Amino acid sequence: MRGAALAAARQALEEPAPAPHDVRDTARVPERPRKAEVSGPRPQGLKELEGFRQLQMLEQAGAAIGLGSPYFRLHEGHAQSRSQIAGAEVLNFGSYDYLGLNADxxxxxxxxxxxxxxxxxxxxxxxxxxxxxxxxxxxxxxxxxxxxxxxxxxxxxxxxxxxxxxxxxxxxxxxxxxxxxxxxxxxxxxxxxxxxxxxxxxxxxxxxxxxxxxxxxxxxxxxxxxxxxxxxxxxxxxxxxxxxxxxxxxxxxxxxxxxxxxxxxxxxxxxxxxxxxxxxxxxxxxxxxxxxxxxxxxxxxxxxxxxxxxxxxxxxxxxxxxxxxxxxxxxxxxxxxxxEPGRAAQLQTLGAHFLEKARDLGLDCGAAVGSGVLPVMIGDSALATKLSERLLAAGVNVAPVTFPGVPMGSARLRFFLSSDHRPEDIDRALEATRDCLDQLEAEGFTRLLGAAQRAGG
CATH class of the missing domain: 3.40.640.10 (Type I PLP-dependent aspartate aminotransferase-like (Major domain))
Structure with a gap:
């Protein structure tokens, strides 16, 4: 059953949304139709929208395999290089205050x-x-x-x-x-x-x-x-x-x-x-x-x-x-x-440190140059979501980016660096990322995802 739920989650996470209508096709406003006779039950409104159905399916599939939402996390104070979430202090890599000027x-x-x-x-x-x-x-x-x-x-x-x-x-x-x-x-x-x-x-x-x-x-x-x-x-x-x-x-x-x-x-x-x-x-x-x-x-x-x-x-x-x-x-x-150009120089030094540390740990940062935005490539949307959840429990706030925000199969954690971060913050966050990935592998989560992928064709 869990494998079936994972398959449903993968499908929900990575099912393409319907293409939007080209606005040029609807530029001319048609004549208003006459009010039609309505029989039977009333329409369900939002529940009839394809996007709403996809959202429901995603939420249900995620709940079935214990995936909570990694979004809309409530920061209870000033979200700087450290923040307060659910009463606990966490290292914060989810805010784009690149030069620390929001805290200045x-x-x-x-x-x-x-x-x-x-x-x-x-x-x-x-x-x-x-x-x-x-x-x-x-x-x-x-x-x-x-x-x-x-x-x-x-x-x-x-x-x-x-x-x-x-x-x-x-x-x-x-x-x-x-x-x-x-x-x-x-x-x-x-x-x-x-x-x-x-x-x-x-x-x-x-x-x-x-x-x-x-x-x-x-x-x-x-x-x-x-x-x-x-x-x-x-x-x-x-x-x-x-x-x-x-x-x-x-x-x-x-x-x-x-x-x-x-x-x-x-x-x-x-x-x-x-x-x-x-x-x-x-x-x-x-x-x-x-x-x-x-x-x-x-x-x-x-x-x-x-x-x-x-x-x-x-x-x-x-x-x-x-x-x-x-x-x-x-x-x-x-x-x-x-x-104060030293702020940018400090940020770039931290970015270079991030790339080097990630390489040492076997983490893939894709094509990132080390300037503020540092992805860690995960691949699977469900795995990226679960990893973000584990990292928060370990005291590191970083959000996943999943399909359709990025192409299918290229989900990642996206770290935003600030010049206010310290090298030891980066070390702790990346070591926790490596540890949590290894734990999920040891628990069989990645094998379940592979089985779900094969079952889904």
């Missing part, structure tokens, strides 16, 4: 000063009554950071991409994205009227073939990559991307959500890593919620781009402004990033 008193003090002066909320969109001096100061600092003419902040990082891409790319255009881009990019692409294609992760030859075949068919082409990939912890080939951008007369957009802080000698981002003037990139996008100790998103680029987004991007025009206190804390964190 200076961004907090900047937020408190703005809170006293401007209140909790901006109480309006930027176009109406929401603009405050701290918004302008943050945007000017971001523009300087990227050597751009202008920048614009948004109240949500996810909404930044969801608004930016469909606002910029229209029916005669094409958006090309790396296969491993964030959901916010793929959602923005789906909402755009433009054609869209993805290319295999970091495969510049495949990207060039697509450009050769499709560039003549479209008015504008936008290439979207990440500065540091959030699941694998590796970098794009920025020099080659710029060369392809120029050769095929395209636009290049780099999502710096995870790269700002962890990447580059002083944490300035992927452009610093490659020694490239950031003004060479057409569009910089990023979030305020990671290194910059705040919440929200931003775009940096030309004056014309920012002017257009200010007037047309729905996530800016129709949304309340970023709370002034969060704009103030982000601006202060950005100032500290530039002023």
């Amino acid at each position: 008193p200076r961004p907090r003090q900047a937020a408190m000063s703005a809170l006293e002066r401007y209140g909790v909320s901006a109480s309006g969109s930027r176009m109406v009554s929401g603009t405050r001096p701290v918004h302008l100061a943050l945007e000017e600092a971001l523009a300087r950071h990227y050597h751009c003419e202008a920048a614009l902040s948004f109240v949500s990082g996810h909404a930044t991409n969801v608004s930016l891409i469909p606002t910029l790319m229209e029916e005669r255009d094409l958006v090309l994205s790396d296969a491993f881009v964030h959901n916010s990019v793929s959602t923005g692409m789906a909402l755009s009227a433009a054609a869209r294609r993805s290319f295999p992760h970091n495969d510049m030859d495949a990207l060039e073939r697509i450009l050769e075949n499709h560039r003549p068919l479209h008015r504008h082409v936008l290439i979207v990559v990440e500065g540091l990939y959030s699941m694998d912890g590796d970098l794009p080939d920025l020099p080659r991307l710029l060369a392809l951008r120029d050769r095929y007369d395209a636009w290049l957009m780099v999502d710096e959500a995870h790269a700002l802080g962890p990447v580059g000698a002083s944490g300035r981002g992927v452009f610093e890593h490659f020694g490239i003037d950031p003004a060479e990139v057409d569009i910089w996008m990023g979030t305020l919620s990671k290194t910059l100790a705040s919440t929200g998103g931003y775009v940096a680029g030309s004056k014309d781009l920012i002017r257009y987004l200010k007037a047309r991007a729905p996530g800016h025009v129709f949304s309340v402004a970023l709370p002034p206190c969060l704009a103030a804390s982000a601006a202060e964190a950005l100032r500290l990033l530039a002023r």
